Amino acid sequence: MRARVYEILGVGFLLGSAYFFYRTVEFLARSDYVAGLMALIVGFLVIRAGVDISRLAVAETREESQ
Amino acid sequence: MDPTYRQAARAERGQRQWMFLFFVVAISLWLQWLGPGALAEVRSEDGSESVLALQLLPLAALVLAAMWNHSIGRLTLFPISFIPGLVMLPDAELEALTTAGSLILALSTLALYLVVSAARPPEASYGVPRRRPAQAGEGGDGYSRSFRRFVGVRMAVMGALFAVITFALFWDPSVAEALAAVDGEAGRKTQHAFVAVVMYFAWMVAVYMGALLPSLNWEYHRRRPPLKKESLARPGRLRRRVWIWLALLMTMTTSTFLWLVL
Numbered sequence: 001m002r003a004r005v006y007e008i009l010g011v012g013f014l015l016g017s018a019y020f021f022y023r024t025v026e027f028l029a030r031s032d033y034v035a036g037l038m039a040l041i042v043g044f045l046v047i048r049a050g051v052d053i054s055r056l057a058v059a060e061t062r063e064e065s066q
Numbered sequence: 067m068d069p070t071y072r073q074a075a076r077a078e079r080g081q082r083q084w085m086f087l088f089f090v091v092a093i094s095l096w097l098q099w100l101g102p103g104a105l106a107e108v109r110s111e112d113g114s115e116s117v118l119a120l121q122l123l124p125l126a127a128l129v130l131a132a133m134w135n136h137s138i139g140r141l142t143l144f145p146i147s148f149i150p151g152l153v154m155l156p157d158a159e160l161e162a163l164t165t166a167g168s169l170i171l172a173l174s175t176l177a178l179y180l181v182v183s184a185a186r187p188p189e190a191s192y193g194v195p196r197r198r199p200a201q202a203g204e205g206g207d208g209y210s211r212s213f214r215r216f217v218g219v220r221m222a223v224m225g226a227l228f229a230v231i232t233f234a235l236f237w238d239p240s241v242a243e244a245l246a247a248v249d250g251e252a253g254r255k256t257q258h259a260f261v262a263v264v265m266y267f268a269w270m271v272a273v274y275m276g277a278l279l280p281s282l283n284w285e286y287h288r289r290r291p292p293l294k295k296e297s298l299a300r301p302g303r304l305r306r307r308v309w310i311w312l313a314l315l316m317t318m319t320t321s322t323f324l325w326l327v328l
Contacts, residue, residue: 014223014276018230021268025234028261029244040268047276054216054280061212 003064006057013050017043080187085132091182092128092144095175098168100124100151103159121151131183140183145176146314153325166236213284220277227272231265 020043027036104121107113127147131140155163162168234241235258245261248254 011219011223014220015226017272017276018227021227021265021272022230022234024268025231025238025241025261025265026244028264029241029257031248031257036264040264043268044272044275047272051276051280058212058216058284061209 003057003060006053006060010050010052010054010057013046013053017046017050020046077187084182084185084187088132088182088186089128091175091179092131093125095172095179096124096128096148098172098175099148099163100155102162103151103155106156106159117154120154123147123151140186141180144179144183149318149321153321166232170232209288213281213288216284217277217281220281224269224273224277228269231269235262235265 020039024036024039024043027033027039100121104118107118107121124144124147127144131144134140134143152160163172245254245258248257
């Protein structure tokens with residue numbers, strides 16, 4: 001059960017990064033490069049968090065099945 | 067009917083269906099990328115036969131790729147054979163290929179080709195029973211179904227991310243409005259191209275970070291590849307691979323050089 005929650009959270013984080021990438025396009029189109037770079041970094045950090053939560057989900061699945 | 071024979075007949079049917087799909091997707095890719103260029107070359111009065119040959123090269127590579135029972139070879143040979151033809155593509159056809167709609171269609175077909183190419187079913191073997199898929203404690207880690215789901219979900223998420231970025235770049239009214247505020251037509255185009263390059267690069271980094279690397283880590287863990295020289299079954303194969311990559315590198319460098327000089 002916990003593994004499923006982690007998996008959904010992980011995928012949710014990966015999907016959530018789309019918002020920050022979208023905002024990056026907006027900022028860059030307005031030539032606001034600093035804001036664009038910051039939004040881009042936030043997008044990558046959200047992906048990184050999603051990857052680590054997914055890793056927890058994989059580890060949890062293995063523990064549950066043993 | 068003998069179950070082994072039935073299984074082999076099913077595998078053979080699967081092979082035929084795969085071959086059909088493989089050719090349909092690959093030819094569709096060629097028609098989108100190089101078909102218009104080849105047609106223009108044939109129609110043109112001062113068309114060059116060597117350029118036409120370069121544009122037809124992927125069709126020859128396709129036959130080799132279809133026969134090649136080696137997944138990496140199949141995946142790379144056909145797409146790489148497009149490079150010389152693309153370099154020689156006339157300006158009008160190149161411009162038509164790089165519009166948003168054509169580009170998305172061409173990249174989607176390429177992705178489909180990679181998926182179909184990688185999913186070649188196993189060869190039919192009459193008389194010899196097929197090897198069972200790896201179970202827990204038999205070489206694999208016994209999580210192949212959850213691995214497939216893991217990869218599938220991440221591919222879908224990255225596809226969605228690509229769609230969001232492409233929508234924002236080409237169809238979003240607020241972005242178009244912001245770009246319209248840039249001075250001059252040339253300035254607007256440069257700004258748009260700059261944002262597109264940055265965002266597609268960011269997308270590739272996201273795919274690497276969020277989908278490719280986690281999937282590969284799991285795959286390597288599952289396969290436990292031998293990384294010591296003495297434990298490799300055929301060490302000569304690695305050396306050959308290095309030579310192949312060097313040959314491809316030389317081809318790419320020469321193509322780029324010719325492109326810049328001619």
